Amino acid sequence: MSGNRKIRQFHRVVSMIFMATVVFTAVALTVNSSIVWVSYVPLLPLFVLMGTGIFMWFRPRRRARTA
Template identity: 80%
Template sequence: MSKRMRRFHRLVSMVFMATVVFTAVALTVDASVVWVSYVPLLPLFVLMVTGITMWFRPKRRAATTQGTA
């Protein structure tokens, strides 16, 4: 589950970056299209939810054995 969550989080972060670039270009080309500035909010919200979920989820650590010399 954790690997899938991290992969999904990375994918959404790429979508978020693309929407930010798209928004920046769209606002410089035509200033009358103000609603475009709200486009990155959906992926940002998803990033927030997945990031908080990964932050508070307990981490499973592999059992390590320490050899004594």
């Protein structure tokens, strides 16, 4: 597996984790609104997504040239 594919796969996995934390946060805030710190839980995967997304944006794609 090349480095570019590993980064893309890692980005996909972190995006699934991010969605799970967003759903968890929404449910936790509707059940008990006194726990405000729960709203900060999705920030860690969001910053990781931002970092990998910026990395993929600026990394040039290597396309195979044909003929």
